[in-house]
Amino acid sequence: MMSLFDYFSRKKNNTASIAKERLQVIVAHERRQNKQPDYLAALQKDIMEVIKKYVDIDIDSIEVQLDNHGNFSVLELNVTLPDKLPAAKTGNSR
Amino acid sequence: MAKIIVVTSGKGGVGKTTTSSAICTGLALRGHKTAVIDFDIGLRNLDLIMNCERRVVYDFVNVINEEATLKQALIKDKRCENLFILPASQTRDKDALTKEGVERVLNELKDMGFEYIICDSPAGIEHGAFMALYFADEAIVVANPEVSSVRDSDRILGILQSKSRKAEQGERVIEHLLITRYDPHRVARGEMLGVADVEEILATKLLGVIPECQSVLKASNQGVPVIHDTESKAGKAYADAVARLLGEQVEHRFLNPEHKSFFQRLFRRTA
Ligand SMILES: Nc1ncnc2c1ncn2[C@@H]1O[C@H](COP(=O)(O)OP(=O)(O)OP(=O)(O)O)[C@@H](O)[C@H]1O
Ligand SMILES: [Mg+2]
Numbered sequence: 001m002m003s004l005f006d007y008f009s010r011k012k013n014n015t016a017s018i019a020k021e022r023l024q025v026i027v028a029h030e031r032r033q034n035k036q037p038d039y040l041a042a043l044q045k046d047i048m049e050v051i052k053k054y055v056d057i058d059i060d061s062i063e064v065q066l067d068n069h070g071n072f073s074v075l076e077l078n079v080t081l082p083d084k085l086p087a088a089k090t091g092n093s094r
Numbered sequence: 095m096a097k098i099i100v101v102t103s104g105k106g107g108v109g110k111t112t113t114s115s116a117i118c119t120g121l122a123l124r125g126h127k128t129a130v131i132d133f134d135i136g137l138r139n140l141d142l143i144m145n146c147e148r149r150v151v152y153d154f155v156n157v158i159n160e161e162a163t164l165k166q167a168l169i170k171d172k173r174c175e176n177l178f179i180l181p182a183s184q185t186r187d188k189d190a191l192t193k194e195g196v197e198r199v200l201n202e203l204k205d206m207g208f209e210y211i212i213c214d215s216p217a218g219i220e221h222g223a224f225m226a227l228y229f230a231d232e233a234i235v236v237a238n239p240e241v242s243s244v245r246d247s248d249r250i251l252g253i254l255q256s257k258s259r260k261a262e263q264g265e266r267v268i269e270h271l272l273i274t275r276y277d278p279h280r281v282a283r284g285e286m287l288g289v290a291d292v293e294e295i296l297a298t299k300l301l302g303v304i305p306e307c308q309s310v311l312k313a314s315n316q317g318v319p320v321i322h323d324t325e326s327k328a329g330k331a332y333a334d335a336v337a338r339l340l341g342e343q344v345e346h347r348f349l350n351p352e353h354k355s356f357f358q359r360l361f362r363r364t365a
Binding site for chain 2: 013014015016017019020022023024026027030031034
């Protein structure tokens with residue numbers, strides 16, 4: 001439900017809705033991360049070191065996540081490689 | 095049975111001390127024997143808001159180190175019969191707070207017949223904030239309608255339910271969300287997160303909404319907790335929050351912009 005007044009004020013510059021969307025993303029991400037075991041951060045760093053031998057990437061381009069599915073867990077590894085690969089060995093691992 | 099309630103936020107400067115002083119005063123005014131503890135070791139703000147800074151002789155750390163008894167350190171509030179303040183020390187090392195020491199003081203307060211023990215947490219998620227929340231039965235999480243504050247509140251909520259004593263015992267700390275410095279005009283203009291947005295993101299039961307209000311600074315200038323200012327919006331909103339904390343059903347007020355009449359505007363100008 002939106003009043004006419006809300007409609008016009010929304011049109012201009014609704015930074016509150018941007019704030020809300022950003023928060024939903026951050027909070028969901030952080031909640032997932034908080035449930036992760038402590039070794040994941042170290043694992044992520046080690047994987048980065050290995051990949052760095054071949055391609056120049058930074059820590060943000062690697063995402064390691066452990067998902068619990070009842071009696072089994074899935075370790076998901078997501079590496080985003082830079083657009084221009086020097087030796088173009090691989091694509092995105094996803 | 096005494097209830098230990100921590101007032102916490104993660105982010106600094108959002109209104110924890112203002113809230114602690116208002117809530118403890120409100121509970122005492124409602125007839126409950128209440129103690130408020132300043133966990134902000136090294137800074138010490140609560141005594142200023144409560145206007146007892148010149149009566150501080152011994153502090154929380156003195157009691158923990160057994161340099162003074164709890165009775166010697168507790169300061170009786172001048173305005174409320176049932177209210178006592180345990181001030182923080184100004185100079186000492188933050189690590190002076192030990193789990194054993196804090197637990198001993200809390201147990202002693204319970205034995206003295208206090209019904210409510212309010213713990214004013216320092217900002218951050220370090221040792222002092224952890225000590226303030228560890229023994230809590232309930233938590234008032236103070237948030238401003240703003241991205242970094244809401245995010246920090248979410249982190250604190252996570253810590254409450256994973257690191258507190260209640261969590262260690264497989265129980266839950268009862269959570270209350272208190273949104274402060276709320277400006278309904280800015281919310282209506284889409285410049286500020288609304289109550290429903292913050293509530294939805296944090297998924298925590300709303301205890302109250304305290305509007306941005308000039309009376310808060312006025313109160314802190316004078317050293318009178320704002321809840322004593324029964325004419326002010328913030329004072330009324332805090333009184334409502336205390337009633338809800340005591341289990342009463344009270345409608346939320348001051349959520350929408352007030353449309354002032356022409357005469358009201360005229361008189362506000364000249365007043
Ligand atoms: N509802 C309000 N309206 C206007 N000003 C407010 C309101 N609540 C708090 N303030 C102001 O915000 C400032 C910070 O408040 P306060 O000291 O209570 O925050 P805090 O969370 O205890 O800070 P810290 O993290 O440093 O301990 C103070 O100047 C206070 O007057
Ligand atoms: Mg404070």
